[in-house]
Amino acid sequence: MPAKPALEPKHCHLASQPPSPTRRLLRGFAFDPSLATKLETALVSEITYKIPWEPGLQPGPVGEYVEVVDYDPPSQCFYAPLDLNAPHVLAQNGLQPSEGNPQFHQQMTYAVAMTTIDRFERALGRKAFWADRLEIAAGERPESRFIPRLRIYPHAMRMPNAYYSRNKGSLLFGYFPATEDRSSGQFPGGMVFTCLSHDVIAHETTHALLDGFHEHFMEATNPDVLAFHEAFSDIVALFQHFTFPEVLRHQIARTRGDLRSENLLAQLAAQVGLARGTHGALRDAIGRFDRETGRWVRHTPDPTALDHLTQVHARGAILVAAVFDAFLSIYQDRSRDLLRLASGGTGVLAQGDLHPDLVNRLAQEAAKAAGHVLNMCIRALDYCPPVDLTFGEYLRALVTADMDLMQEDEHHYRVAFIEAFRRRGIYPRDVRTLSEDSLRWARPGEAMEGAPGESERMLAHFIKSIGLREQVDRLRYLSTREQIWQETRKIRAALHQAIQGQVAKAELLQRLTGLALAEFQAPPNVSVRRDGHPVFTVQAMREARRLGEDGRILNQVFITLLQ
């Protein structure tokens, strides 16, 4: 009698297996280690980050998006890579927050970078990519290479500095001894790590994400471009504060719900700022420390400030303040009814602490508003011109993106944005009024060119003939980022071919797209190929699936043409 076939060891008993997790829990500092040293904030100084579970996470940590490599060149040494899947680490939601343990630093940078990437992807409705690497081999055409992972060096230099380097595809974080000035409230000479500051990590990660998105935003073609890079990175870091429920509730209770007064949520990189001896956070969206009076004072919007500020951080701060102001108006609008309910209809709260229930509800409203504002800010990137962005154009992108997704502006988000931008003198140059409709980018056919309906028909025909739908469908079923990257590249090449063929024939289409494509007719500042065809590139092709307010799914494809 033949023996019973042995059960292959691979076939495990599925019914008894737990489902694979969707989130990994990791402990970390809420803002930075400085909160832990103050009695008032010690309770909320640590939080648990919930980041996407990466199945193949390796020691480093090295995952799908980032790799932490802890090399310290000034000290000429390495720090051992952290294995987040080791049972002792897994069982305790990662390592205990500690300034003196390099492995925890690795965990902190990984957790915050992944949180930021996750936020970005969810807002955009697609995968994030890092900037390509241009490899130039001798005698060959430059070749774009896919960069799967952003590298993170938590201890790269000895200075109060951190930066994103495209040339290295890396984030470099520095460390430095705190100022000897005792009035800073820091331990004089104590080591301060920029890689332990949520804000610094989120800020630098956003630089990298933005660079992967709009490669020309690091070219200072006007004073706004680099300032936008800074401002956008600050905006992402700031609004992530509102995803920390404990801190949010704490700060709402402390300010009695008035987020316009001094609070931690509106400040960036408190410890780094203090340790450098600046008497306050590195940046603050709503106020500043006044050296003369020794007090915190609220910013007053100055509509002329943009005319004379050229330093990128100072200029960027204006955009940050405008966005934060829009958020505060939205939050006030959303919480007014709660305040009336809690105050017998007057809207004026009685003195003393707020009721914890009210704090919870206010925190929910703040978190919701912050989430929406951040979503709007990120989605607007899809509607930004690929080069030479100005703050005014960003406002137009914000409004257009939001109108596409949320036709009803129920909570007056767009009005709040327009008002906040107007108060800081941020206007687009070429609109007639500051109404939503005139701020929105024009649709094809709105310009009175050709016979009525002609341009729409032509555009529809054009989209059909370049085979856009078929092209995009090819992306649907790809799973890894590298496959998507490869396929997108092919689609871009195919689109280039198709557009060249279609548009060159139709003069109206050329005017619609703004491209000059006909042979030997290029305007003087457009470069021309040897065969007489003007050069243009299909800079990017992105698709997005987003859920609108009314539950509709919006399918969008963004194609960026650059000439």
Add this chain to the structure above:
Amino acid sequence: MPTAKKVAGFPAAPVVAPGSPAKYRVRVRMYRHGLGDCFLLTFPRKGQAPLQMLIDCGVLVRDKAYMTGLVEHIHKTVAPKGGKARLDVVAATHEHKDHLSGFNQARAVFNAKFDFGAVWLGWTENLTKQEILKIKTAKRKAVATLRAALAMPGIGPELEGLEELLGFSEDDDTTGSGKVGEALEYLKLRGTDAGDLRYLEPGEGPLDLDGVEGVRVYVLGPPLDPILLKGSEVTEKMKRDGVIYHLGATGEAGMDGLAAAAGVGGVGEGEKFFPFSPEHRISRQSPYFQNLAEFLGKTYDDPAQEWRQIEKDWLKAFGQLALDLDSDTNNTSLVLAFEFVKTGEVLLFVGDAQVGNWQSWADVKFAVPGREQPLPAHDLLNRTVFYKVGHHGSHNATLKAGGLELMNRPGLVAFIPLDKATAKAQGKHGWDMPAEPLFHALREKAGERVVLSDTGEAPGAKAKAAGVKATAAYVDYFLV
């Protein structure tokens, strides 16, 4: 420091240029001694010898004998009959070699043959103020550390370009220039001896020149605002490297870290700059390194990813620091405007003021006797007839908007103290002096009346018509 050309000694030249007018309201003499500033202003007075004012006396590349010759020439100019010469005012704009070296190199002549009436310095030189002393000490330490780091094998090449920047602040004994700081100390001493040492602040004044009628002196800089005092910009190199810098300039902390790495800190100093205790550190020599070999083989040591290594990146920021040090010092320049009250004409001396200093003038106002509204500094710019171009004509030392664009007097004369050959010999690629766009803008305003101190560049016909006289040793401007 490379020498551009060897000149035996200071050329012989008459103390009065041929063709000089007999009567004038002021003579501005720019010496043609190389890359550096030395200006002698002569204001005739009624019934007494003219008032003599020296603004700076320094050079980047000249030896002691040459500079002694120059100072002797100043002596002959001021006291043609011999005996002690009196400099009624000596002003030093800022602590850089190319503005002060002469006070060290020709110290003996200054001691033996000159009386000083008063010494004027910017408020930023007042070391009795604690915060200023702190900044100066930190700067000096930074310069010393950068020097030491340059000498280190493996580090030096990364810090390329730094050498030339340090040249200005560097203490140099090969040419008898000695310590730049000592020149300032000397001037302070002379000022104290004369009983008139002044640290000037913007908005101060107008000051009178003793016995000179109808001339007022206004102080425009150095700025009081610490942010404007630090007015450096994003450099081309940073843009080229695709790096966006954060959290501002490199602080003292980075300096200390570099000092430790370069081994110039005290014994055992190094340890305090390590971020973690020794048990965490795994060097390539450590027995535990083999545990990391596999991980590093896939990441840091992967040959295909060599481009991502960061061995020397932390050093790059120090180039920026050197640049900051240099432009911060430039920005402490004492800026003076001389106004001829009756005609409204203004002579403007800006030292080497850079962007921040220029920007600060927008808010500077003066309480002038007999005027109801305070006088804005920009009004003085508007009436400028003579401009001493800042920083030898470099790109970032003459602001366009709020600067040159405001100077609208017809007949504007601009003097650039610059020896082109010396500038070209600096650094790997030479210095861009005068910077083409600035020179162009200057020429648009002042036409041929832009005059270089370079001995190879004779003043044009239009400059001569505007009262410019030249000899081999100096160029004179006359306001008649």
